[in-house]
Amino acid sequence: MDALGLIREFLGERLSVEPDRVVPEAELARLGVDSLMLLELMFKFEDRFGLEIPSNRGSPRTVGEVVTLIGGLRGAPR
C-alpha cells in the first residue's frame, strides 16, 4: 500500500471520510484531523512501513505534505 492509500484507510476508519476527498491538496484540518489524530497517523505510518519519523520535521498541513514526508523517508537508506 502506498502512503495515500494508508491515509485514506485511516481517515475512512476513524472519521468515515470518503476516499475521494483525500487528495494531495486537501488540508488535514478540513478533513477533521487534529493534532492528536495527526500523531496517530504518524504512528500508523511508522508501524506499517517500518519507519521512524524524526520529531523535528514539523507538522504537515496537507495530505500531499504527508505523502512527501513519508516518501522521503521510505526512499532514504535506513
Add this chain to the structure above:
Amino acid sequence: MARSRVAITGLGLVSPYGAGLDDFFTRLLAGESAVELLETADEPRPLSIPFVRCAGFDPDAALGKPLAGMMDRFAQLAMTAAFAAWDDAGLARAADDDDREGWGVCWGTALGGTLAYERGYRELWQQGRERLSPLTVVLGMNNAANSQVSIQFGLGGPSMSYTVACASSAIAIGEAFRRIRGGEAEVMVAGGSDVPQAYAVARAWEALRVMAHADRASAASACRPFSADRRGLVLGEGAAALVLEDWEHALARGARIHGEIVGYGTNCDHSHLVRPDVSGQIKAIRMTLEDAGLAAEEIDYVNAHGTATAEGDPVEAAALKSVFGMRAVQLPVSATKSMHGHQLGAAGAIEAIVTVLALRKRAIPPTANLDRVDPACTGLDHVTVARHRVPMRAALSNSFAFGGSNAVLAFLSVMH
C-alpha cells in the same frame, strides 16, 4: 447563607440489561439478576468470575466512530450515560440559547482508563512492541470522562474527577449538589463509570478473597447481600449520570423534575484501609440527615451499600440499627448490588438513580437472593420481594469505600 434547592432533572445509565432506564428499574423490581459468568482467554490463567457486563453496549453505535475512537471504555460508557441523562433533562446538546459557562461536571471513577494502560502493558510485554499509541495518555487519564462530557455539552465550569474507590460517584454527586445549593452553578452533570474487567484488576480483587465464586449455573445468584450464605461481592462494569439543577432554573424552563437531592454527608473512618468502622458509618448517616434537615423517623427507604462481603454487611446493618434505633426493624432496606453488581466508582450513581426511581415510582426493589438473613444482619426490614404502591417521601443511599471514606446521599420525592 441562602441555599438553593436542587432538582434532579435528568437520569441516564448504560444498563447491563441492554435497554433503557424504565426497563432497568422494572427488572430490579422483578428481582432479575444481571450477573453472568465472565470467561476470558487471558494468559496465564483465564478469568472465570461472576460479573456484570454491559454486553449490548456498542460504543461506535452509541457515540459515532470519531468520538468513540478518542475514548477508553470507561469514558465511552460515561459519555453514553451522560448523553442519556442530558436528553432526559430536555437540554439541547449544543449551547445555543443558554449560557453554560458556569455549568460543570463531577465524575466518579475508581479505575479511570485502566484498560488503556493494560492494553499498553500487553503490547509492550506480551507482543514485544516498543512503542504505544500516542492516544494512550488521553485515553487513560482519570479525568477523560468528565472532560469529554464538558466538551460535548459546552460546559465551561469546573470539570472534575473523584477517585474514592466504591464511594467515588456518591461523592461526585454530593459535591455537585453542594455547588448548586451554594449558588455556584445552575446545572451540573454528576455520575460515575468504571470497567473492573481489566485482567490485573480482576485478579487483584480475587487475591483479596472478597469476590464470590460461581459457575455458569450459579452466577446469577452469586451476590447475596445480608444473607447467611453470602460469598462475597460481584464486580461489574457500568456508568450512570444525573443532571442536577437549581430548582428555580428547572422550573423556569419547565423541566420535568424526577426528585430532589436534599442532603450529603461524607467522612473517613480514619482507622483501617479495608475494615469498615461502624462509628464512621453512623457519623456519615447522621451528617446526611442533619444536612438534609430530616429526622431518622422521616426516612422511608435505604438503598444499602450492601456488597455481600463477610465483613461489610454486618457493619452496615449495625450502623443503620444505631441511627434508626427502635424504628430500624420497620426501616425498608435493600441492596440492589445483588442484581446489578458492584460497579466500583459507578455504584453510587447507579444506586442514587435506583433510589430516586424508587421514590418516584413508589416501589422498592428487593435484595435478591436473600433467603436467610445472617443473624449479624437482622433487625432491619429487609426487602426481599419488590414492594409496590409504597407511600414514600424520603430515602437514603449509602456508599462506603475501601480507604474508609463514607458517603451518604438523601433524596426527597417530588410527589409528597
